[in-house]
Amino acid sequence: MxxxxxxxxxxxxxxxxxxxxxxxxxxxxxxxxxxxxxxxxxxxxxxxxxxxxxxxxxxxxxxxxxxxxxxxxxxxxxxxxxxxxxxxxxxxxxxxxxxxxxxxxxxxxxxxxxxxxxxxxxxxxxxxxxxxxxxxxxxxxxxxxxxxxxxxxxxxDGRDLNPLLQDFGLVIHPPMLYMGYVGFSVAFAFAIAALLEGRLDSAWAKWSRPWTMAAWVFLTIGIALGSWWAYYELGWGGWWFWDPVENASFMPWLAGTALIHSLAVSEKRGVFKSWTVLLALSAFSLSLLGTFLVRSGVLVSVHAFASDPTRGLFILGFLVLVIGGSLLLYAVQASKVKSRGRYQLASRESLLLLNNILLIAALIVVLLGTLLPLVHKEIGLGSISIGEPFFNRMFTILVVPFALFLGVGSLFRWKRQSLEELRKPLALILMVSVLSTIVFLFVFAPSLTWLAILGTFLGFWVIVAVAYEIYLRATHRHSFKVGLMKLGNSHWAMSLGHLGFAIMIIGITMTQNYSIEKDVKLAVGEDITFEQYNFHFDHVTSLQGQNYTATVGTFSVKQGQQHIVVMKAEKRIYTVQRMAMTEAAIDAGFTRDLYIAMGEQLPDGAWAVRIYYKPFIRWIWLGPLIMALGGLLMIGDRRYRSKKETMKKVGAQHV
Structure with a gap:
């Protein structure tokens, strides 16, 4: 019943x-x-x-x-x-x-x-x-x-849940991701309502901004959780990236990131209004596109849900109706929108516009890299593959100017900025960033590559610029301590967002350039040494779980003569589906992870074992968490809670 x-x-x-x-x-x-x-x-x-x-x-x-x-x-x-x-x-x-x-x-x-x-x-x-x-x-x-x-x-009895999904990460990852996906519908609804009303003013941007930020926070946390889950659950020691379905969640994140910056400019200066509306429509449209890709069967991925063509056609029709209708309304109304603000080339508005352009360029790269193989195959030209090298190369090109502009953007004034005034601050930031990069790589890098130097420098460039900007703001009218206390939520939100991005860049750089992976054959009692760590295979035991049986390999890890940790890696067989799964053993650290995954037992009784050394991989997830914290601070800004600041009191500028 x-x-x-x-x-x-x-x-x-x-x-x-x-x-x-x-x-x-x-x-x-x-x-x-x-x-x-x-x-x-x-x-x-x-x-x-x-x-x-x-x-x-x-x-x-x-x-x-x-x-x-x-x-x-x-x-x-x-x-x-x-x-x-x-x-x-x-x-x-x-x-x-x-x-x-x-x-x-x-x-x-x-x-x-x-x-x-x-x-x-x-x-x-x-x-x-x-x-x-x-x-x-x-x-x-x-x-x-x-x-x-x-x-x-x-x-x-039932067939059982896919063993890949029997993990705590998958308990919280999909709801967080969906909260972000669906949350962009609010920004979409505000944009459509504003176009219907013929009113695109600072009030519209003001009331759209916290809702958009909330959706972006959820999506950021959801993507980070998915990356973390793939790292420890899939058993191959990396993080799942550039998978087509993961790209489907990354695209609305890029559009949403551009949108929250554009909304800030529209609210503060009354410019970019048409562009902001288009971004609001695009962010949710890309969420719908991701839904279509996941559920239509056009993509083959561990994340894909369904392959029923009826469902795919239904979503495609709804996608065309929503996106087509919203763009038609935009085409009719947006041409009448007039921005009231004026600004020069050297201004904060210009740098925010440049970074918006770079974010959309990155979005186009992901969109083409994801959809082009599908289109190529559907029109009968055969299968092509666009993989990690393409995305990594294109994003390296785009991240360099993005990080450089991001670092100094907050130092620029609205409307216009004298470049002469920034000569000394930029020289100081450059010098401290270079010195920080040299010291950091000298301590943590076993060798140097130009990509490692570039990525680390960009990360420290943003960190130093954020620290310098906070210092300037705090000491503008007060002592440093008093000034820090008087900085508003929005300022801390911006600073934490940029700081989180920098930490993530450093984490990706170090992990990509200095990770070490070894596939070895080990019998009980044997050991292997690399990166100053000795891994000793102690013993193998059996474990009976609630709905699985497992073989547990126990490893003692030493660094020199010092005992570090005992690690236990599992090879599970789930009772109902008879599916084998690897549960990796991970010793997590702030500057490195040690990772052991059990493979198959070989005919002579030894085991295939995969061991990783992953420097700074935790920073890849720490960065998004700091960015999300910044977003939460912005949502809590008193400007969006004050009873005195209503939409009616903001000067309405009708389309």
Whole structure:
């Protein structure tokens, strides 16, 4: 009975989303205040309906209701309860239900936290979100029903969740990633509502900015979690990068990064308004494109969900409708937008525009590198492969000017900047950056390559520039200590965002250039030494897990004569699917990771073992976490919470 209730509430949510489109828009264009106010009520009811549906599916997983086809395929009674819960979004149907649930969650957040916006503006935004929700509800109900029954016959037990997904990282990674994906729908809705209203002013940018930043924070954390999961779970000692489906999440991140910077300029200076709207449309459109790539079967990836052409055609049609409709509206209205601000070539506006251009250039590189092989194959020209060398080469070219501009951008004034005033600060930053690079590489690098020197220098260039800019701001009117306390959230957000990027660049540089990998044959009692570490193979034991059996290899690690750590690597066989999985042993450190993965046992009783030395790999994930922290500080800025600063009090400049 519960699955039927879940199905009913899902259909009810679909109906409510349709009413959320029609009735508020009727109120806006007829002046009917009751219809305008209904937007928040309908949004709340829609959220409650889809939340009920989602919770029923989750509960059905927890109680092992194998009369539901989706549960029978993706769960098992021996599966730990927390993996049964994550199995809700472990495959196509449940992940789509999670998508619409999160879209409803963002929608009700807009309804509840936009009390100081004009009611007509809120009604338009919620109506646009209703359009997106209605399309996805139809997709779930018509092609991807998670409540379909196996009755009258049903299995006694389920097929089990894919062992790759039986990991804590996959419990939290998809919800975070989806929160980012879906969160860009709010920026999209604000942009469409502003175009419909004929109002693109500083108020629009002001109220779009925290929502966009929130989505960007979630997407940043989601991508970092996915990278971390792939590093320790896939068992080959790197991080998963340039996989086509990972690219699908990277593209909206690039567009979102450009958008949050462009929104800052539009809010502060009233310029780039047309460009900002286009970025808002693009960020969510790329999220939809990623959904199509993952679920249409056009990509082959460990991350891909489905290969049903019916589903692919449905999403493609919805993609064309949403993107085409939004771009048509943009073409009609954006030509009338006028920027009120003026600025010279040497100004902060110019540098932000240059970095926006570089971000979009990087986005185009990823887009072409991901889609070109698909198009090439579909038009009958055969298969081509665009892999890691292409992306690495192109991004190296783009990151150099991006990091250089990023480092000094905050030193430039708005409108115009005298370059003569920056000669001494830039010389000081350059000198300290070069010295920091030399010392850092002398201490941590066993050899020098030009890529290592370049990447490390760019990282320190940004770090030193951020530190110098904070010093200037703090000592402008006060003592350094007092000045630091008076710096606002937005300033700290900018500084932490740039600092996180620099740390990530250094981490990637060191990992790419100085990682060491060895595939060795080891028997119990033998050892191997490299990078001043001695790995001794102590013994092999068996382990019985809740739904798997494992062979555990124990290794003692020494550095010189000093004992460092005991590491235990596992080779698991999952009971139901009989799939072998590697659970790597990792000794994590701030400046390096030691990584051991067990391979197969050889005929003579020895084992194939893979050992890695990964310098500074933790910095690759530390950087995004610092960037996300900066985003959270910006969201908490008092400008976006002050009751005195309403949209009505910001000078409206109509299209």
């Amino acid at each position: 519960l699955p039927e209730i879940g199905q009913f509430t899902l259909i009810l949510a679909c109906v409510l989303s349709f009413l959320q489109i029609v009735y508020p828009l009727y109120g806006v264009y007829s002046g009917h205040q009751g219809a305008i106010k209904s937007a928040k009520i309908l949004t709340t009811l829609q959220f409650l309906a889809v939340a009920c549906s989602f919770l029923i599916l989750a509960y059905s997983f927890l109680i092992n209701d194998f009369t539901v086809t989706y549960i029978a395929i993706n769960s098992n009674s021996a599966l730990p309860w927390y993996y049964r819960l994550s199995a809700v979004w472990g495959a196509h149907e449940g992940s789509l239900l999670l998508w619409v649930f999160l879209l409803a969650l963002w929608s009700i957040a807009v309804a509840l936290l936009s009390k100081r916006l004009p009611a007509e503006s809120v009604a338009r935004v919620l109506a646009v979100l209703g359009v997106l929700a209605f399309g996805f509800y139809l997709f779930v109900i018509l092609t991807s029903n998670p409540f379909e029954r196996t009755l009258p016959t049903f299995p006694i």
